Amino acid sequence: MKRRDVLYALAAGAFAPLLLSGCGFHLRGSGASTTLPELSLAGDTESGLAREFTAQLKQAGSGVSAQAPWVVTLGTPRLEERRLGGEGRASRDHELTLRASVSLQARSDNTYHLHTETHSASTHIRVNDDDLLNREALFSEARDQLEKQLAQKIVTRLVHVASWQ
Template sequence: MAHKEFKVKRRAFLAGLAGAGLVLMLAGCGFQLRGTGPGSTLTLGELALESAGGPTSELTREITQELNSAGVTLNDQAPLRLNLSSEAFRERELTYGDAGTQERQLTLTVPWSLQRVADGAYLASQEEVVVSGTFYTSSDQLLTRDDAREALKSQLYQNAARRLIDRLQTFQPDSTRTVQPSSAAPSS
């Protein structure tokens, strides 16, 4: 009986050792789970959020969730306001033909700006987040096309929210708690 217990403990030890080795190997090559690396939190603290789509739009919900995950508190009296203009979808066909499967591209553009409430100055003005993806459709499966389009829209909202958080990470408070861009940030 003691020999069987030793084998079970040995297996558990070897499995744990293999798991730890895998984690170290992945960490060594730079792998990290999304949202867990350096910069996964924003130092902005508080933001007011103004969205053209309103508080119940899918984009607003995704951005709110990402901001909360990044440690930002949403408060209407915050010193900074994130303004989201109306998002726009553009769809285009990538493959042409009468029969068979067709590839379609869907592009989401989200105009945004970051504004100081006290003096109305823009820290980022007329910026855009642009994300795109593709889906496949067939002319004889119209319902499937609509389902694929809606699934891709949801994914694009999530990607746009993450990209916006990445852009907001370039804005850091200085010693006087005034927020400034840390460097020239490319728009996308």
């Protein structure tokens, strides 16, 4: 490769971002992310999902207040278990799915910006059905992780909705 070819390649690489930004192109996740306004929490506010959701809102710079202009209603989370594999095995794979419904309503005019969307998070775990103590610990740990994942999905969805308002 000649020196001139190397210089052309470097120049093209340097100008490409300028050309792309001029046409409105942006990489996902770049730029300022939309922050959420203060939210009011309704529905199932005592579940582990609600506690994780509140913690993630605080991390995202939003708060929870009873008089907030937006009301998020969380449905009661449902944990669904599906056993994978055949009978008669000591260890078995389980697919766990945590589902919850979410609504977002403006307090000022009672309009819904999200009306009862169901969100879910899933995981697979391997459990020895003969070891009951370890089984409960594994299921509890998996549920905690699913609550974190589902709360993050809900916060991400709310940020997406807020960016269009």
